[in-house]
Every structure is written in C-alpha cells, then in structure tokens.
Amino acid sequence: MSGETVRCRRERITSDVNDPVQRRAMYEAAGSAPAIMITEGLLLYLPAATVEALGVESSKQSGVRHWISDVTTSAFSRVLGGGTDTMQPIRHVQASDALNGEQILDVIRRHGWTTSSQRSYITDVGFILERVRRLMGGATPPPLPYPPGDPTGVHRFVHG
Numbered sequence: 001m002s003g004e005t006v007r008c009r010r011e012r013i014t015s016d017v018n019d020p021v022q023r024r025a026m027y028e029a030a031g032s033a034p035a036i037m038i039t040e041g042l043l044l045y046l047p048a049a050t051v052e053a054l055g056v057e058s059s060k061q062s063g064v065r066h067w068i069s070d071v072t073t074s075a076f077s078r079v080l081g082g083g084t085d086t087m088q089p090i091r092h093v094q095a096s097d098a099l100n101g102e103q104i105l106d107v108i109r110r111h112g113w114t115t116s117s118q119r120s121y122i123t124d125v126g127f128i129l130e131r132v133r134r135l136m137g138g139a140t141p142p143p144l145p146y147p148p149g150d151p152t153g154v155h156r157f158v159h160g
Helices: 020-030 048-060 074-081 084-093 101-110 127-135
Strands: 035-038 064-071 113-120 153-159
Touching: 020 048, 048 064, 048 101, 064 101, 074 101, 101 113
Parallel strands: 035 064
Antiparallel strands: 064 153, 113 153
C-alpha cells in the first residue's frame, strides 16, 4: 500500500466497542462525512448486544455508510471439519452470547444494511481448497458440499 495515492482520510480509532461511551466517541471521531467501518475478524467474539448496537448506531450517530466485515456460516464451518469443534479454539475468548455467522448477518440486515459486494471464501478464495488438499495428503479433493448461495466470506455492506 505504500505506493498507493491517498484519496481519503484514514484514521485508526481504538475503542472498546462494548462500552457505549467509547462507541459514541468513536462515532464522533468518524464525524458526519461518508465513512467506512471495518470489523473483519471481530463480530464473532462480541456479545450479541454489541453487534446489535453497532448495527443500529453506526449509521445513525456518524457518517458510516459502508461496513466491511466477514461472515462464516455454521454450514461452512461443518464442511471444513466439524461445526462447533471448528470454533472450539476461540470459545475461551468469545462472549458467552456471541452470535454465529447467520445471526450476525441477520442483525446487520435487520438494521438496514445490505450487501453491496462480497468475496466468497467458497468461490473466490483458493486457500480453502489448498487447506483441504493438505488434509488429504496432497490429493485433489472432491467438490465439497457447500450449501447453494452460502454467504460465507467478506461483505461490504451499505446503509440507506
């Protein structure tokens, strides 16, 4: 990125998004000009109420109109090797009421956010097939039974 021309203001804001006061400060720092919020790799750890608050507040209390986040569905996790066992290594750092991918997507959409673009972990990212190939000792894996239209991947949501 060092060779890229800056076309916008970038500001990294450190906040405890579980704290409503710090979230408000984050929205104030973002201001009312069009902004993007990136929560990739974060939402699956948060309490359900925090995900709800981000879905509601970000577009109402700031200029955030774009939101980039990832979603990993339960079906995708099962295909990769075990459903709830796949998530076991991170359980100790997740909130007790953390949402699964489908629930996160439901919260985001319920609050007026729609997917504008998506990069699918299933169809757009070859590392998944490479992981399966390694698990099979280098053999070419058969096609995995992904549910049609599975939304697993990185989404750019827009509001309004």
